[in-house]
Amino acid sequence: MVRAVWLRRIAIALLGGSALAVCGSCGVSTESGGNAPAAEQGDDAAGGTDTGDSGQTQPPSDVKPPDAKPADAEQSDAEPADVTAGKGKANRLAKESSPYLLLHAHNPVDWYPWGEEALAKAKKEGKLIFLSVGYSSCYWCHVMERESFMDDEIAKFLNEHFVCIKVDREERPDVDEIYMTAVQLMNRSGGWPLSMFLTPDAKPFFGGTYFPPRDREDGAPGFLTVISRIHDAWGKDKDKIEPIATRLSDAVKEALETQRGIGVPPNIEMLAEVQAGMAEHFDADNGGFALGATKFPSPPNLVFLLHQARHAADDATKSAALKMLTATLDKMAQGGLRDHLGGGFHRYTVDRYWRVPHFEKMLYDNAQLASVYAEAFALTGSAEYHRVVDELVAFVLREMTDSTGGFYAALDAETDAVEGKFYVWTRAEIEAALAKEEYAVFAAVYGIDREPNFEEHYVPQLAKSREEIAKDRGVSVDELEKSLAPIRAKLLAERAKRKRPLTDTKILTGWNGQMIRGLADAGRCLKNDGYLKAADAAATFVLSNLRRDGRLLRTHTAGEAKLNAYLEDYALLVDGLIALHQATGEERYLREADALTAKQIELFWDEKNGGFYFTSADHEELIAKRKDAFDGPIPAGNAVAARNLVYLARQAGKKDYLDRADKTLATLTPRLSQSAASLPTAAVAIAEFLAAKADAK
Incomplete structure (x- = not known):
């Protein structure tokens, strides 16, 4: 493995000394890579930083507001601009459909x-490429857009000397993964906005995340200096x-394509x-799987614990899994991660106690948590889990559903x-x-009678479980909820009058x-036909509008479907159709x-080594062609695909799919043997494969 940190040091020396390292290294905390170990990103790389090691065992006296930004970014004295103001002449992004790209259409x-077009221009003119990658609900992406990309002096320099490319990482996760890996290899951290500098042939040689627009008093260079x-x-x-760019590209290729470890047959x-x-x-006091400064819900972990709580071989293992599962679900449902007025969950909290969220709401989190809480209700009978699901689904149908039946990607934090x-x-x-009486009840239950928990404001949340609160007030849980529901509805209606954050x-x-x-x-779990109808409407829309000649497309916005789909698109849509088959028994879902x-097999299967590539065989050639293995906030495509193959082998009579599932799992077990907790979805796939294999004998 190329020691990429040394490449960074050489690059810094060439680019003007150690001062450049101060900001080039400052990475926004990122969930990229999820549970993936640092070794998977290369010898010197660190993966995602959704876990920490603060070692705290008691809550701090004051919970800090969200701070998922470069450690010293708050010293920037630039005044954020209104993104809707000062619209200038439209650039090429005005022809794009991505809401994130359109935010930059008048830079x-x-x-x-x-x-x-952009890549050919860079080669023809011998110009460096400035690649900026972000997404619509990324707060610091918006900050850099306002501070630097609306700055006329910075724009003039970029336009004269660089070919500038803007990428929505949710449209192009393949491009994002390659250049994020490069910056992680060099800096031992990464995040968004990703700011990468490439040679004219698109090889990375230097990068960072957020840069302030101008030099700061602490010596950190501004973006114009960079x-x-x-x-x-x-x-x-x-x-x-x-040569630096070539060696770093080789390191990226090795990090993403090399299968480390020795494969062993799947075993229980x-x-x-x-x-x-x-x-x-596991955080035994607060639930979840991090002890540091941020905490994500990590749904693939919870799906695994559900499986273990139901199917583990012994009662002790079942009990331990159930304890971790319910402790996490209970604390998440009580805290500020949950939107107690509007339903659903924010992306993560900036503390280990689930109190203060980063306020964006992602479809993938809420989708998976709907499944987890529904299945947990079926397992435990918890009325609170039922309530969480109903509120979450109501939120999604109200705020994230298109008139066509499809679902939007995200709501912004700001x-x-x-x-x-x-x-x-x-x-x-x-x-x-x-009313005075309403306020007294709401304030006592949701902590408004205490000190503010977010700067001078409140994020409503339960200090205790609903059962404990009801007991303290001398009423039943049903009576408590009957009094709270109209109060929450009144506040939700009041909140709806506010200017809304951007919807992607x-x-x-x-x-x-x-x-x-x-x-x-x-x-299925809550016996609600309305939910099944909404799922069917979405499936009908996707199959009718995001499939062309039997092949899926990645994205649909404003009536336009485009971009080749990735492995995760096939695997996750198939999984959704399987869920509809499980819920209804209708064969049409199984056929689709x-x-x-x-x-998917035709386009993504690796005939030589088994498993599926993330991109199709006819996809454009990039620096690396990877197979995803590790779960992040979204489960790994190969693990989901293995589960799908097992289900179809059993339910659709596709016996040859068991062999493909076996070969797919063989690409995952080497990594599982290295870092077991990083592949919970693969572990569930292994259990289902072994059960199907035993039944087939």
Whole structure:
């Protein structure tokens, strides 16, 4: 493995000294890579930082507001601009459909979307490429857009000396993964916005995340200084930079394509290893699987624990899995991660206690949590889990559903450049919206009678379980909820009068597959036909509008479907159709799932080594062609595909699919043997494969 950190040091020396490292290294905390171990990103890389090691055992006296930004970014004195103001001349992004790209359509920067036009221009003119990758609900992406990409001086320099490419990572996860791996290899951290500098042939040589627009007093260079130094270095030391780019590209290719470890046949003991690995990271006091500064819900972990709580070989293992599962679900449902007024969940919290969220809402989180809470209700009978599902589904159908039946990608965290403005309250605002008696009840239950928990504002949340609160107030849980429901409805109606955060209206095939699964599971477990109808409507829309000549497309926005789908799109949509088959027994869902799986095999299967590539055989050639194995916030495509193959082998009579499932799992077991807790979905697939194999004998 190339020691990529040394490449970074060489690059820094060429680009103007150690001062450049201060900001080039500052990475926004990222969920990228999820549970993936650092070794998977290369010898010197660190994967996602959704876990930490603060070692705290008691809550801090004051919970800090969201701070998922470079550690020193708050020192920037630039005034955020209104993204809706000052619209200038449209650039090429005005022709795009991605809401994130359209946010940059009136920047003075001469942006190109990723594609042949931009890449050919860079080669023809011998210009460096500035690649900026982000997504619509990324707060610091918006900050850099306002501070740097609306800055006329910065834009003029970029336009003269670089070919500037803007990428929506949710449309192009393949491009994002390659260049995020490069910045992680160099910096040992990564995040968004991803700011990467490439040679004219698109090889990375230097990058970071967020940069302030101008130099700061602490010595950290601003973005204008960074791009000036990079331009100067390319003019003076092109012959030294090109080898750095080649070696870093080779390191990226090795990190993403190399299968490490020795494969072993799938065996049931692997599930015990995964559960033991989870237990090591489990927060026994607060639930979840991180002890540091941020905490994500990590749905693939919860799906695994559900499986273990039902199917583990012994009662002790079942009990331990159920304890981790319910402790996590209970604390998440009580805390600020949950939107107690509008339903659904935010993306993560900035503390280990689930109190203060980063306020964006992602479809993939809510889709998976709908399944998890529904299945947990079926397992435990918890009325609170039932309530969580009903509120979550109501939120999705109200705020994230297109008139066509498809589901939107995300809701932003900010309004008018203020993080959480739509969701937080002052005590005076709540008092003004409610009658005196209503306020007294709501304040006591949701912590408004205490000190503010988000700067000078409140994120409503339960201090205790609903059962404990009811007992303290001398009423039943039903009586408590009967009194609270109209109060929450009144506050929700008041909140609806506020200016809403941006909705990313992309309809992504894979994420819609997850929401179809969530609704189908909710309909089955809660016996709600309305949920099943919503799932069917979404499936009908995706199959009718995001499939062309039998082949899936990635995204649909404003009536336009485009971009080749990825493995995760096929696997997750098939999984959603399987969930509808499980819920209804209707054979049409099974037929569609089988047809899409056959197309997936045709396009993505690795005939030599087994398993599925993330991109299709006819996809454009990039630096690396990877197979995803590790679960992140979204389960790994190969693991989901293995589960689908097993189900179709059993239910559709596709016996040859068991052999493909076996070969797919063979690509995952080497990594599972290295870092068991990083592949919970693969572990579930192994259990289902072994059961199917035993039944087939």
